[in-house]
Amino acid sequence: MKKIYGEKLQVIISLLEKADRPTADYLVAHKTPIFTGGIGASKSAIWTLWGSIILNKDQYPNEETSLDAWWISVICHEVCHLRQGPLTAFSVYGELEAWQVGFGIYQSLTKSQPSPLISRLLQLPLGYDLSILREARALMRQHAGPKYRIDLYPLLPLHIWAKHIF
Numbered sequence: 001m002k003k004i005y006g007e008k009l010q011v012i013i014s015l016l017e018k019a020d021r022p023t024a025d026y027l028v029a030h031k032t033p034i035f036t037g038g039i040g041a042s043k044s045a046i047w048t049l050w051g052s053i054i055l056n057k058d059q060y061p062n063e064e065t066s067l068d069a070w071w072i073s074v075i076c077h078e079v080c081h082l083r084q085g086p087l088t089a090f091s092v093y094g095e096l097e098a099w100q101v102g103f104g105i106y107q108s109l110t111k112s113q114p115s116p117l118i119s120r121l122l123q124l125p126l127g128y129d130l131s132i133l134r135e136a137r138a139l140m141r142q143h144a145g146p147k148y149r150i151d152l153y154p155l156l157p158l159h160i161w162a163k164h165i166f
């Protein structure tokens, strides 16, 4: 694993400042470590329980200045999970929020028209309604394919489930 620091990190921060201020502010305030590393072929980035982000070294560009709208949205998605905390991040609810953040930023940067599936996902109200979270899960699997094991995630964050049950 290689930590991104100094000028390279500064390029990322200034790209994020233009794309999504809250994400940039979070990274600066928390001094979030960003690494490049081997995380398997199926993912572009992951968040860790230690409050860091690992970007897929096999997909990451040589120069930070080549980071495109897709990479910026990927980083914002993972920072959203760090802001949520692990309990929320590990749920369909948490993924729905992160997908909405990531795709929302991607659309605003590229001014492109999202696919019907992604527009539907962006329109889903973020809340604890189980039928909406089930629909979100189905849309995510349709978009990402069966290797994306969102089916293993609880619909609600575990601490919210606990409140529903007791």
Ligand SMILES: [Zn+2]
Binding pocket: 077, 081, 095, 098
């Ligand atoms: Zn995610």
